[in-house]
Amino acid sequence: MKAISLGGHSLMALGCVVIFLFFFIFGIPTPIGSLTPILTAGIIFFSLFNYKKYFSLFPREFFYLFLFLLFDLLVCLVIPVILDTFDFFIIKTKINFIISMFAVYILAKYFSENSNFSIKDFFNLLLSVFALQTIIMVVMLVDSNVSQTITSFTRSTDQGMRILESYAGARGLGVADSSVFGLAIVMGLFLFLTFFCYKNKFINFNYFILLLCLGSVASISAGRTAVIGLICGFLYLFINFKNIRAFYTLITISFLLFSTLYFLLGVDRQLIENQTLGYFYSYSMEPILNYMNQGELSSTSTDALHAMYFPLTEQQFLIGDGRYMDGQSYYMKTDAGYMRFALFYGVVFSSILYFYFVYFLMRVSLLDKKYFWLLIFFIIMSFIFHYKGETVLFAVSYGKLLFLIVFYIYLKLMYLARRG
Numbered sequence: 280m281k282a283i284s285l286g287g288h289s290l291m292a293l294g295c296v297v298i299f300l301f302f303f304i305f306g307i308p309t310p311i312g313s314l315t316p317i318l319t320a321g322i323i324f325f326s327l328f329n330y331k332k333y334f335s336l337f338p339r340e341f342f343y344l345f346l347f348l349l350f351d352l353l354v355c356l357v358i359p360v361i362l363d364t365f366d367f368f369i370i371k372t373k374i375n376f377i378i379s380m381f382a383v384y385i386l387a388k389y390f391s392e393n394s395n396f397s398i399k400d401f402f403n404l405l406l407s408v409f410a411l412q413t414i415i416m417v418v419m420l421v422d423s424n425v426s427q428t429i430t431s432f433t434r435s436t437d438q439g440m441r442i443l444e445s446y447a448g449a450r451g452l453g454v455a456d457s458s459v460f461g462l463a464i465v466m467g468l469f470l471f472l473t474f475f476c477y478k479n480k481f482i483n484f485n486y487f488i489l490l491l492c493l494g495s496v497a498s499i500s501a502g503r504t505a506v507i508g509l510i511c512g513f514l515y516l517f518i519n520f521k522n523i524r525a526f527y528t529l530i531t532i533s534f535l536l537f538s539t540l541y542f543l544l545g546v547d548r549q550l551i552e553n554q555t556l557g558y559f560y561s562y563s564m565e566p567i568l569n570y571m572n573q574g575e576l577s578s579t580s581t582d583a584l585h586a587m588y589f590p591l592t593e594q595q596f597l598i599g600d601g602r603y604m605d606g607q608s609y610y611m612k613t614d615a616g617y618m619r620f621a622l623f624y625g626v627v628f629s630s631i632l633y634f635y636f637v638y639f640l641m642r643v644s645l646l647d648k649k650y651f652w653l654l655i656f657f658i659i660m661s662f663i664f665h666y667k668g669e670t671v672l673f674a675v676s677y678g679k680l681l682f683l684i685v686f687y688i689y690l691k692l693m694y695l696a697r698r699g
Contacts, residue, residue: 471508616667
């Protein structure tokens with residue numbers, strides 16, 4: 280990978296920034312709790328030393344976004360009281376999201392106003408974070424000793440260990456606070472970002488293919504939901520199909536994809552001696568094998584997900600039930616994103632939240648047509664992910680990555696405009 284500079288700092292300084300962003304986005308569970316709150320608090324504390332730089336020109340659109348998030352938090356406090364449920368389990372994540380977005384703004388401001396740090400450098404920095412997680416996950420997938428060493432520290436919770444045991448070590452890999460859905464949607468967003476960076480010539484073809492191949496394996500290990508990022512990446516390239524370079528790329532990727540599928544369909548699962556790789560094969564290929572054998576592109580997880588969507592009552596449609604948890608389980612046994620929000624504070628307010636999310640990203644997308652399709656696909660992916668689990672203005676790690684990019688684009692364009 281071609282080295283990038285960070286305001287003239289050394290490669291070691293760049294490595295420190297990559298590692299910092301890695302833990303800020305993904306987090307790391309430890310026996311004493313996650314490292315992420317410490318990093319978030321450190322970022323906010325850092326900004327207080329130069330208050331004027333970070334807050335004297337606070338963008339109006341950002342002010343309205345935070346105001347809306349605070350309004351959303353207020354609704355989450357009021358509805359359980361009105362409905363006499365006093366279920367405030369959702370509050371912790373809502374507060375975490377708001378504070379995290381505040382830290383994301385500070386990071387975006389720092390990067391955007393560094394004159395020696397280009398837009399290309401910024402996106403390469405994010406891909407370095409993706410590459411680091413990808414390498415960790417692939418190594419853990421093929422080497423059980425490495426996997427056990429890392430997971431003994433990062434997956435010490437009952438949920439983490441249960442995932443590892445249930446999936447024969449093929450899932451729950453990587454270094455992150457979330458071991459399944461949360462990690463999968465972040466990896467899916469990174470996969471899409473790889474296509475964007477290649478299309479805009481931030482990375483070369485060889486690095487693009489390497490990231491795409493290894494990143495796809497790592498992302499699918501986190502969850503098949505990450506494939507959405509891959510599909511949206513193909514669509515993004517197709518929409519921007521304007522030259523021979525794009526044609527060559529699409530042909531190459533299509534050839535690699537079909538060649539890989541042809542090879543995998545010919546693999547005999549019983550001959551895979553490595554238990555982890557054997558399970559990974561069965562897990563990743565389940566929808567395709569079901570289509571070949573039964574004519575349906577389905578899986579056990581999609582079947583379970585469809586069952587989590589059911590008709591709502593009039594009250595649930597209007598203001599919800601004010602319930603988020605039922606003991607140790609989600610209320611009404613559903614973890615589907617649209618249903619979770621609807622059951623808690625109704626379809627009406629959920630729609631307001633979705634509308635504002637779209638409105639904010641569209642406002643940023645109209646600043647420069649070069650980023651229009653990037654942000655449109657951010658919206659599309661977020662709503663598709665939300666069908667599986669709570670994502671829109673809720674998933675913290677996903678929100679950190681998405682809004683770090685969105686805030687950076689907005690602030691960088693404003694910074695360049697001020698400099699003429």
